[in-house]
Amino acid sequence: AVAVGHISLGNLRDAISSNELKMPDLQTPQLWAEDQLLSVDRRLAISLDGVYRRGEIYMRFLQKLSSVFFGTRLGRLLCLYLLLPALGSFTVIEGLQHMVGPVSAKLFGVHPVISTPLTLVAGAAFVFLLLHVGVVRRVTLTLVRALGTGLRFVLWTAPRAIWALPIVRYVMTSRVGRFVIRPGIPTAIAAAFGTGWLRWPVAGGVFVLFQIILNARVGQLGQEVLGDWAVRSGRHLSQRVIPGAVRLLLDFFAKLIELVDRAIYRVDGYLRFRKGQSVIVIAVKGALGLVWFVITYLVRIYINMFIEPVVNPVKHFPVVTVAGKIMLPLFPAMLSGMTGFLEPFVGLALARSLAGFTVFVFPGLAGFLVWELKANWFLYRATRARTLAPTVFGSHGETMVGLMKPGFHSGTIPKLFAKLRRATWKADERSIAKQEQGLHHVEEGLWKFVDRELVSLLNESQSFKTTDVAVKHVTIASNRIQVELACPSVDARVAMITLEQQSGWLVAGISDPGWIDHLDDHQRRIFEIALAGFYKLAAVDLVREQLEVVLGGRSIAYDISGEGLVAWPGDGYQTEVIYDLHSPGKATVRGPSLAVQPPRFDDRRALYHRESMPWSTWAATWEQLAAGQSPPRIVVGPELLPPRSQAASGGVRHAS
Template identity: 40%
Template sequence: DKGAPNRKLFDRLIQKANRVSEQGNSVRAALLRLRAAKYAPEGQSGETSIAAMGELEQLSRRLQSALGLGDAEAEQWRDVMVSLLAKSTKGFWSADKRLLYDLQKVCIDHEREISHIDLVGWALSLGKQPIRRLLPIQREVRINKHLRQATSRLTSIRLSGPEREQLNELLHHAADQVETQLRERLRPLVVEALNEVGFEPINLPERVSRRKIVEELLDKITHHGFVNMSMLRDAISRNNLKMSDLASPKTVFQGPGCKALGISFGIMVVLLTLGIVTCFRSAPFVVNLALPFVDYRLGFSVPPSAGYLFMGLGGLILVATYLSFQKDWLLQADKQLNKSLDGVYRRGEFYLRWLQKFSSLAFGTSAGRFATVYLAVPFGGAMIALEGLKYLFDKVHGVKHGEEAEATEHVTHLMSWFDVKNHPGPFFLGIFIVGVFLCGIIHVRSFRVAVVELIKSTFTSVRRLLYDLPRWFWQHEFLRKVFRSRPMRWFRRHVLYPLIFAALFGLLLPQMGLYSRPEPFWLGVIFLGFVALLNSRAGRDIEELTSERLYQAWDHIRVKWVIALIETTVNFFKRVMEGFERGMYAIDELLRFRSGQNIFILVLKAGLGAVWSVVAVTLRILVTVFFEPQVNPIKHFPIVTVSHKFMLPLTPTIQAALLKLNPSLGSIEAGVIAGAIVFSTPGIFGFLVWEFKENWKLYSANRNSRLKPVLVGSHGESVIRLMKPGFHSGTIPKIFKKLRRIDRTKRPTRRKRLRARYEEKLHHTLIDIRRFVERELLVLLDESHQFGEKNIRVQNVQVASNSIRIALECDAFSSGPLVLAFQEQSGWLMVGVLRAGWLNELKEWERLTLELAIAGFYKLAGVDIVREQLRGCFTPGLPPYDVMDKGLVVWPDGHYQAEVYYDLHARPWMRPRPRSLARQYDLPTLEANHALYVELAIPWETWVACWNAEESTNPMPTLFPHEVNLLPSKYLIPTKSVS
């Protein structure tokens, strides 16, 4: 849009454009020149616009150098950026403008060196560590980050169809190329760091896990721009390459720690003796003789309670000395990666390292594991569970805790006996009984199965009484006719429904204190108003829509809704904490020095960096240790809740202690400080429990004894949760649902923009699935003896609302790809070979190796039913079938008239119903572990033994207790049974 000529404004804009152009800000200069062209005098508008295009020409050359582009591709980038620039003039901070700035940041980071100014590290190392360290890896990481940001803006830009497609292709190609180069640059560094600390695999499955750990760390770097100790710990705990146990005290004592351990042992003996002497003042004569000497040497009388401090300090010194000579792979890898990936890897904070050190005593030793799984977990869990129940009952009955608890302690309710102060006997007896019960559930499989069956049978009985029986009455033909009769419909619409709503607004809501209860006259008015509303056209539409929405909501949450709610909460707070970490890291990046900046900036960033290093540690401790466990309901109940109950009575004691230490402190101030301590401290316990949960899984002795499903999606979804609609699952069907809704949008531009957004989400989901297949199946085959040189790769991944098809191609064969089809049917994950492809060309040993790899891959995917296995249970063959809510439905007549079903939840036998049809068509009774893959387990030891045999070409041990068909014979599975 051409404005009125304004020479003064034009000159000012041109001067500003020249100045920012000299500083390397080509995008800003181009925008200023375009703006100046609107106010240019006669004859200068075209020249100014050409100068703006020249700025983009310069930017394209810089981008060509940064990304290593050819001349033709650089020309394409220039044309696309010209189109973006034209759209960037509209709006304050549009996506088009931000995308141009992202591309310019790519050029800036390529042209400038990045350094870290570490004044604190230099001072602590007494000058051995340089103040300024170059961060060459950081440059490539930031380039990748800016390209990812630019890619995320593609869905919001305002380019037309062809230009949008061209930019989409160019940007995705550049982002993929840079990410690939970054991974190839960092992968050897990560592998070398892990090798240097001895974190090496000893068998083929562990080699696969080690490669997956490396790739997951690279995922974090490419996605977040950094990686830290917590991410490294989580990657190890999720995978099957684990840490070994701590060395025994005997080994440490005989090794280099002999002298230090002896000295610390002597100190411990002295402190332990001092503690015993201090604690038992009124004990034997010899002890009483020693006390005056102790008091004389110290210069004051030692209180008896100080003895516990002495004993604890002595034990702590001994334990710390013992741990200092232990080889902890995680901490050593944390230190080594901090050197190898300087600026990208952030070493764990001191409290996380200490926590790992001391938790290794409980999780990395046989004695510690025994105390954990047989004492701490069952009996500690019993106390927490009972305290949590008592807390809930106290809340219901109005029992107060803390200072006023004395007066209300004997309120009678179901859990009033669980009180260590007033009922110590029942208190400890209850912990013992519940602890033994939990111990049996954890360690005795037959007892655990019996408890689960008892719960299931109880739930089934209650459901039959409260749900199935009323439903049967409701569906009875006579009652259905009665409820659908004209008088009953009139009664519902004119009396029952209006009466319910009138009671809600006239009685229930006033009872809750929202407003005062209306007079009878107004109750009648409300009733008549609802009669008129519900019988109008709008009322009928509202009723129909409400019923439909309620039914959909119930259908979504009726299956595992509690688990889904918990998972939603956990993932929400996980994303919040990831955002907090990204924000902290962004400030770290801001304080890094870049070439071209002056000495004043260097000094300023050095000073601010020193201050920020202290502030950052403080913020992380406050947020991760104290604040987040308090506001996260999953961590808060019951751990933090029970901790609050124990801490609240200490408020007066802490307040009195503060006043004694500082008499000038007022009573109100002391109360506020004591309250802050009491209410913030319990968060530590929630933090510790969740950290211990992950630390436990670091050690090989604590590895799952069987192969378990793994996470596939970037948001923590398994394969079934990618496809199964639900409260916090169904990523793929939700995307397709959005796409169908978008296709009904009338405005073409909005439709294209929204469709591009959800197609981008679908693209990322396909990448997640591809990586899952590559890391869990193809890497396994690549490491094997039979397929090590056959170069199997993913040809493509196709998804629909409830299915995933994976095509695997192999250069060594010419029969086309092998296609695996995963499907979600009524909550069950089914899989089958859709096309055999090169499977028919395999030799016997190759087929055995592939079947072994497929068996593990299906377990990691969480497969419930394998079609080939199910087909093998029927003789001569499986008739047409489907999986529905009521179970496996088969049509033995082949014409879909006679219908027989198997209850897939029945154990151990699944009998066909109705029996008359089953006998007529001679349908077998199925054994669950023969028909359902989910009932079969792959022990870790057997899994390792099979692959060891495959590598040495020895006969493989039996993977399953009976023959299981996972791959078809030389035929194509009919499409009808798969679709």
């Protein structure tokens, strides 16, 4: 509200949906009366008049309708076991029918029939199993990864391996290869797709063109420049250009809606009654306000429900596309009915224009409903995620992965540092100040996140026996976040938690234990419990303390690369052991053989992202601590805390 000047029912709903504070199930009287969200919505519109805008009638109706399905046990059973499998199957299969069919007909002259009663039932059964059977989800994910690996092998790995063969390199660099084989490949493709009498002249022109490109000095120089650009731009395209375009679209439509809201609020401000105004001014404002109320209602309905989901490609595909195809036979009747209804009020020409535009954007309603219902689902305690999941924080509502990992995850921190470097090179003081302000906002959001999800838990736990844990400082770099925690009652030294983004993995660890070394065993257990939950909420993939236990101690050098975890267990760096972190199993050894078998990683022993932490277990653990009981370890793998140093082990303080 402070940043944008106003809030609405959508903001209130999103805050509850993404927060751990959830609503209980509907009680019987609430089935026909207001639920808690609508009650708060009505009261805030009165107590925060001018700042809070009560939800429009269609938003309140959608919330009321969804609460019956999402906020009751029977409604959730219908959604999870009947409606969602049926709708999911229908959307996917119909989407394939309407998108794959025309392409196949254009290329091969065959229009396949994908959507049949049998495929719809089979699709619904598959979606049902995905939702309710964990084994099916894991097998499906494994098959998808295997398919990706197979496609990469066929399209990238195998061609590169064949090209690297000495015989192939010799043939392709010989005179026959340079002047016949290499230009002959595109020539054969042109001849195969050519038709009519132009077929062979075009093929000949292609042959001459590639002779120049591949063998002339100018062409060879162009190949070197193009190859260098392709190598540099391939990563840039996948990590910045495409994700940046997606984010740009989302930000553009969000800003557009915000500008419309600001304009509406500004006009609302002009039309508000004020003390000292004459009767004539009040009467005019009242009449204009009535007209303006109708206009703003229609504008919000059209923009939020119809226009934005249609023009926003992220929301458009595939829901709006499928809805449009399904509704296509109904469009003439809708157009005729709306034209007849509007003609007495605005005339035939304008009625046809309004009706045509409405019919055109009407499929956007499907996209609007999907996005709104997705947020409504997470309003209730019974629909919260079963396990601790990454949470959003900060002014822009991003996860830790979204802050640190470039690509589709956003990568706010590396993006800000890249902009800061460019501004520094250009000596653009205004841009430098802007990027530094952005980094300061990120640090502030991180400080609040750590304080809320880690520090507050420790301070509010009576069993921890200390109440002065605090975030002293947060330092960020392009791929690293370092959090300093202070606890003066235990020790003057600060403890440092470091989170790093390495080759797409979020790696966490305690780089300096500081005052943690001086906790007694019971306090260490509580700190580890709080840290385990914090790591889950921060989307941590790997924990250095766990990796070092499995590898055999901190004396083993290791790194995390694109291949996985690379360790050098022997003397020097002659032998390296590579662990595939996506599918842990037998390690790959490169270099001289080792005297002992390298350690083996299993699913949960050292791969923190594979360790599930149920919400029920997490909540029960803190309830046990509040009751003065000693809960069991919440982590299955090795400890998350580093071993207590020898200097501190003799001077552990037992806080009272």
